[in-house]
Amino acid sequence: MTLPISKVVLERTLPQLIHIEHALTLDDIAVLLFIALCSAGYFCNGRLWNKPNPYDHLWYERPQGTATSTSAATRDISKKMSDASGTAEGFANRLARECHSRFSLSAMAADLSDYDPSTIASLSEKQYLVFILSTYGEGDPSDNTSGIWNWLHQTSQTSLGNVRYMAFGLGNSSYKFYNRVVDVIVDALDKRGAVALLPVGKADDCKGGTEEDFMTWKEKVLECFREKLNLQEQDFQYEPKYTIENMLPSPEVLLDSGEPFWRPEHRKAADTYSPIRTLPVKISKDLLSTSQRSCLHMELDLSPYPELKYRTGDHLAVWPINPDAEVDLLLSVLGFEDRKEKVIRIALTDVSMRNKLPSITTIEALFRYHLDICAPVSRETILTLCHFAPSSSAQEFLTQLGKSKIKYAQVQKTRQITMGRLLQLAIQNSPATPWSTIPFSFILETLPLMMPRYYSISSSSIVSPRQPSITAMVSVTQLAADAITAPNDLSGERIFGLATNYLLALSRFLHPEACTIQPDLYALTYDLEGPNKVLEGAKIHAMIRRSKFKLPAAPASPLIMIAAGTGVAPFRAFLQECARLKTLGKAVGSMQLFFGCRREEEDFLYQEELMRLQEELGKGTLQIVTAFSREKAGEKIYVQDRVMENREMVYEMLMEKDATLYICGSAAMGREVAAVVGKIVRERRQWNDQELKGWMEQRKKTRRWQEDMWA
CATH class of the missing domain: 3.40.50.360 (Flavodoxin domain)
Structure with missing residues (x-):
């Protein structure tokens, strides 16, 4: 049974x-x-x-x-x-x-x-x-x-x-x-x-x-x-997780048009997040602009929501929207263009399970807002797709791609394997053949849910209580050309970050003159008005998430802040807050900021503001040490190298002044920085690995070593 x-x-x-x-x-x-x-x-x-x-x-x-x-x-x-x-x-x-x-x-x-x-x-x-x-x-x-x-x-x-x-x-x-x-x-x-x-x-x-x-x-x-266990395998039998039925629209039907919803399972998690709100974008500007990269500084307006508050060090979760091109491609390859606005009811075949998709909605709303259709498709999914292939050639292509790890890796090097692109690629020899054989339930089961993307808030809540800012690096990954399908093409597809390019498109909507500066980056279009036009007037769906990445309760506590790239975002907020506290007559402790990026003129984020804050706080209070990894040919200086160069000062602040250490940036950078700090302390104290580990764990437990990193 x-x-x-x-x-x-x-x-x-x-x-x-x-x-x-x-x-x-x-x-x-x-x-x-x-x-x-x-x-x-x-x-x-x-x-x-x-x-x-x-x-x-x-x-x-x-x-x-x-x-x-x-x-x-x-x-x-x-x-x-x-x-x-x-x-x-x-x-x-x-x-x-x-x-x-x-x-x-x-x-x-x-x-x-x-x-x-x-x-x-x-x-x-x-x-x-x-x-x-x-x-x-x-x-x-x-x-x-x-x-x-x-x-x-x-x-x-x-x-x-x-x-x-x-x-x-x-x-x-x-x-x-x-x-x-x-x-x-x-x-x-x-x-x-x-x-x-x-x-x-x-x-x-x-x-x-x-x-x-x-x-x-x-x-x-x-x-x-x-x-x-001597179990016998059986032939593939697909059992749909969802049942989908067409519905006639009526005023009595509560239609989900695509607005995100958030229902954490656990009350503890629910208390960590604010409700999702449509936040107006008040200011958006470029911190850097090159042909392949842009860094956005975006300030949001909380004034329509008096109950919405943030604290310095918190995060802003942004709900992105899928680009028009990917939505149109998936609708086309599945043969849904004529059905995209039809109302459908989605129900689980197992009533004991919980439906995470809207019950009554449209296919277009699902593809544009609720499902991450830009996510890469796994080999496991490709092998299952073989059973629904509309032609023998499509089945053969998917079988070879799904079974061969090497072939799959080769295709990954030349193109982004989204669901729409994969299905189109499989029927490229018979483009008139749509994927009408694939169960819609399988598409809903396979595509991951749209998830929010998190950004450190780069403003102080006591300086800008109703106008939090975020800092987002927008980049494009250029893949190699496919020597088989595009022998004369010198470059392959470009991969765009989902949330960052959505924010970039919104910024370019506010500042259309910038499109001529970076035509390569501004390549995607989005439904910026959002479902039911709730985002009309340059708004985003977002929520605030409380963080433990916080300043010490005592303003006079010394700080060591180490960051690379956009990891400087929360430290901008920290320094803003310390400068404001000083103007209010509060004593602030000594601060050391280590910041690393590629080149000083290209991507020293918030350089002028950081220099101004240094003047306000006093150079005796705030010292800024920089590391530029591509400033000179053949010489790569990383932020951990600067930490080692200043090991005497780092040791004194940590061990004699009991400074709080903060690290923000990529996990790889954080690991290198932690290793260097550990080496500095271990050599001076002549500790073994166990003693060093105990010291580090104790500092983290007491919040005197804090990290905000991503992989």
């Missing part, structure tokens, strides 16, 4: 639980997949693990959900798994569905934090666990993993001899403690007698390899099912 799969909608790093049952001819074998998902990005906007708070980038983060917590009916995992209720998100959901489609297994997924971790010991030998765990930047588990993490560390005598498991880690090797969580938990399981059915698999998002790493490991899991 196949039991239904119910869904638990999860936040960014939620552990998951999947239960699988299969009836064999002689014995009933319950195959249980226990999935703890602890994400960090990096994948979304997409899409990236190991991102430390405060960014919570939402690829595996869950921006849509109710502001309520989901609780389990029982705290006993073994009993709950036998009930086979629940479902999973992300990799957990994909793995569970594939087990069902390929082996007739029914799967349950649930949030591990809803259960008592000690009940794992009650599982039978006929049940199997699969852990999928992600790691934060400093090697820490998420809050939702803390239950099993603490239990495994506190119960060394508990026997787990009945536990059979597999494990996969999600991490980023640009961080020092790469995949530490999965290593620690696996080691604890083994010491208690648990038996690993497979070697630990690990994903590395440093070079965007998470998807491929997961696919490689997943095949080993399925091979284990075949060889160790």
